[in-house]
Amino acid sequence: MHFLAVSLRKDWARAVRDPAQFAISLGIPLVLGVLISVVFGRTPAAPHGLLLVADEDHTIASTRFLDGFRRDPLDKMIALEYVTRDVGRARIERGDASAFLLIPKGLQMAFLTGAPSRLELYTNPAQSILPQMIRETMQITVDAAAYFSRGGTPLIEVEDVAERPSKPARSFASIFLPSMLFMSLLFLASGSAADIWKERTQGTLRRTAASPVSLFSYLSARVIFVILTYVAVSLVGLAAAQGLAGMPVPNLAAAALWMTFVGTVFYLLFLWIMVLPATQRAASVLTNLVIFPLAMLGGCFFPFEWMPGWMVSVGRLTPNGWAITVFKAILDNSASAGELVRSAVALAAFGALAFALILRRARTFAV
Amino acid sequence: MIEVEHLRKTYGELTAVDDISFTAQPGEIFGLLGPNGAGKTTTISCISGLLAPTAGHIRILGHDVVGEGTAARRVLGVVPQEISLYEDLSATENLNYWGGTQGMRNPVLHKRVNEVLTLTGLADRAREQVKQFSGGMRRRLNFACGIVHQPKVLLLDEPTVGVDPQSRVRLLDLVRAQAESGACVLYTTHYMEEAETLCHRLAIVDRGKIIAVGTLAELRALLAEHDLLRLSGIFKPDAAKAAIAGIDHVEVLQADESLLLLSLPDASRRLPAIFSALAAAGAEVRGTNLTQPSLESLFIKLTGKDLRE
Numbered sequence: 033m034h035f036l037a038v039s040l041r042k043d044w045a046r047a048v049r050d051p052a053q054f055a056i057s058l059g060i061p062l063v064l065g066v067l068i069s070v071v072f073g074r075t076p077a078a079p080h081g082l083l084l085v086a087d088e089d090h091t092i093a094s095t096r097f098l099d100g101f102r103r104d105p106l107d108k109m110i111a112l113e114y115v116t117r118d119v120g121r122a123r124i125e126r127g128d129a130s131a132f133l134l135i136p137k138g139l140q141m142a143f144l145t146g147a148p149s150r151l152e153l154y155t156n157p158a159q160s161i162l163p164q165m166i167r168e169t170m171q172i173t174v175d176a177a178a179y180f181s182r183g184g185t186p187l188i189e190v191e192d193v194a195e196r197p198s199k200p201a202r203s204f205a206s207i208f209l210p211s212m213l214f215m216s217l218l219f220l221a222s223g224s225a226a227d228i229w230k231e232r233t234q235g236t237l238r239r240t241a242a243s244p245v246s247l248f249s250y251l252s253a254r255v256i257f258v259i260l261t262y263v264a265v266s267l268v269g270l271a272a273a274q275g276l277a278g279m280p281v282p283n284l285a286a287a288a289l290w291m292t293f294v295g296t297v298f299y300l301l302f303l304w305i306m307v308l309p310a311t312q313r314a315a316s317v318l319t320n321l322v323i324f325p326l327a328m329l330g331g332c333f334f335p336f337e338w339m340p341g342w343m344v345s346v347g348r349l350t351p352n353g354w355a356i357t358v359f360k361a362i363l364d365n366s367a368s369a370g371e372l373v374r375s376a377v378a379l380a381a382f383g384a385l386a387f388a389l390i391l392r393r394a395r396t397f398a399v
Numbered sequence: 400m401i402e403v404e405h406l407r408k409t410y411g412e413l414t415a416v417d418d419i420s421f422t423a424q425p426g427e428i429f430g431l432l433g434p435n436g437a438g439k440t441t442t443i444s445c446i447s448g449l450l451a452p453t454a455g456h457i458r459i460l461g462h463d464v465v466g467e468g469t470a471a472r473r474v475l476g477v478v479p480q481e482i483s484l485y486e487d488l489s490a491t492e493n494l495n496y497w498g499g500t501q502g503m504r505n506p507v508l509h510k511r512v513n514e515v516l517t518l519t520g521l522a523d524r525a526r527e528q529v530k531q532f533s534g535g536m537r538r539r540l541n542f543a544c545g546i547v548h549q550p551k552v553l554l555l556d557e558p559t560v561g562v563d564p565q566s567r568v569r570l571l572d573l574v575r576a577q578a579e580s581g582a583c584v585l586y587t588t589h590y591m592e593e594a595e596t597l598c599h600r601l602a603i604v605d606r607g608k609i610i611a612v613g614t615l616a617e618l619r620a621l622l623a624e625h626d627l628l629r630l631s632g633i634f635k636p637d638a639a640k641a642a643i644a645g646i647d648h649v650e651v652l653q654a655d656e657s658l659l660l661l662s663l664p665d666a667s668r669r670l671p672a673i674f675s676a677l678a679a680a681g682a683e684v685r686g687t688n689l690t691q692p693s694l695e696s697l698f699i700k701l702t703g704k705d706l707r708e
Binding site: 041042234236238242245399 | 444482
């Protein structure tokens, strides 16, 4: 305990003398995030949806039914994508679109002959505004067609395809700022981990190894300092995101705890990467080779909401992608206690493994 | 007390330390003298527990360095060859930290930090960051961090490398003071003058082996008061050796086409005889260097090479 106090005092003094690292790691992504959020506003982001269409009629009439979606302003809010019946059903089941419209074969003939026909519209219950807009647009089109027809009135059958609770639309800040916060965590972790090379090159690590202090105690004290740093960074970051950009943080304690936990494990991961190579240059290159793909794929540079589906699937498998997903669940209040405990246990196990690997390499690295 | 028995350290095929044994007593400054790469730092690293010996035993005040590492390191002070300080901390903060790693607490630590700052002449710069210090000041602080906890055994690995003359004198005085206060000091250097003026006993190390050990007087006795005569010029090695063999009490240490190295008593009075013998053997002497018996001449006699090579 005595060494812990001595080490924390030393690390604090060093951090105070070199505040640039914290300022850069935390400040740049956060300032960027806040500025962009302020520019785009605190209100929910402009809706942007996808209407899947399986046109089995392939006629002028079937094409004209969709004219409304090709005109301003709907063309800027809802994209059309032609698919087959099976693909459309499968994708709307997965929630990959706002709605799926099935135009049956014979629609034009029925319209011309005044025979009844039926359009099938499948909507995504996870979205509230866009499916409703699509439904109303379709209804207006159908009503207009009925007015000009000789009495044959097409019917629209609307079906909700999944029992998912509808979520409120999320603001720009709540989509963008979690990514920025986790980018800060990543860069702060790699910056803190790089200090081990400074300790090595200035000989202090070697001197510590020749003292009665065990490398286990030395590393533990470093990790505890990092934890305290992340507590402060998380609270400041969350307060700034909430206060300046309006990111909702309903459970500040859980969000800060998760950020601290994740940041510490990031630190251990990067520390392990740092002590592996024989030279500082190689360690730096290796870290960059890890950090940038992680940030790109794992939803730190761009939120998952803006990424293509295949990339999201890959990104959620990265450590930071997984951590952001859990973090957003905490912000949405949709994460169960059991889920959080399981996630925390998995993180702790990963962190413990990294710590053991660092400890195994530490003496060779120090000397 | 430091006891080193048959210490051996290898890195694959390379043997850095080869069967070294010595004992250093409390109050004694024991020197390890040898050229760069002789194995001095590896020996110190094994004694301080940084490197695990391949074979042999090391005990510090009776504690085995491998088996009782923590206990051994508690009584040990290490002053590494490289400056090992936190450059972004002040002198006081560095001393507080390194004293803290040895388990020291306030108010004892506070008092001792002020003492060593005064001893090393850094009291008036105590609150400045180390990165603003000169090389000599850093060396002194590096030393101060090694003695802040008043260790009973002190390992000094070439502590005066790159130090200005004023700081060197001060550092050597500090080393003497440590020994006078009862500490057992192990001092490595490749400066003969330092070893001669500072150490009570010396081990001369080359290529990982101790080639001579004893007090300065004992080591000089190995030379039997012989001078070292270095002749440069153009020689026929075999003819030169034969010519010198005709002169009494002259030993040829090295002979090649451009250098002849001789060990002989009373060399200055016997130069004419040597020159005429060499001239008769067809040699052309262009330069002469005569050295009185010293550690350098002993090292050259034992290894056939210069200590600074």
